[in-house]
Amino acid sequence: MLQLTFNIALTIMERTLTILKPDCVRKNLVGAVINHIERAGFRVVAMKKIRLTTETAGEFYAVHRERPFYGELVEFMSSGPCVPMILEKDNAVADFRTVIGATDPAQADAGTVRKLYADSKGENIVHGSDSDENAAIEAAFFFSTEEVVRGN
């Protein structure tokens, strides 16, 4: 009897988009936060240091356009360089939100990035995508396909 066995190993790793915000860069915490992220099991597959303009910051956060904090947020996000990164891990989006903690550091769990390092709800060190769909949109906002490098 002919027996055919197929072993197909499919690894589809999830991605999320983070930004180490201008307060993180100003406080010289880029390395500390990346260390925290790597220790939590994420792999950096794309990374750069850039400075957003008010226009690009406004575009990135366009979903919050009608919120009272929008102007302040755009001003803050364009106030200095930041470090966007694409991260890979199983369950990346949800797990990264757990690692960074609540938006307001006062509400964030002990040991989270925002609890450890953030000063306020506005200046909260780090961005994390809120869904797989937005992770893909946000990754494309900062990185071309050539800038995303998988593997070791």
Ligand code: UDP
């Ligand atoms: N933000 C703020 N005041 C608020 C809520 C949010 O300044 O009351 C800022 C803060 O920097 C936050 C960003 O706007 O990270 C986006 O808000 P969101 O509710 O999406 O929070 P996040 O997803 O970053 O936790």
Ligand code: MG
């Ligand atoms: Mg958000």
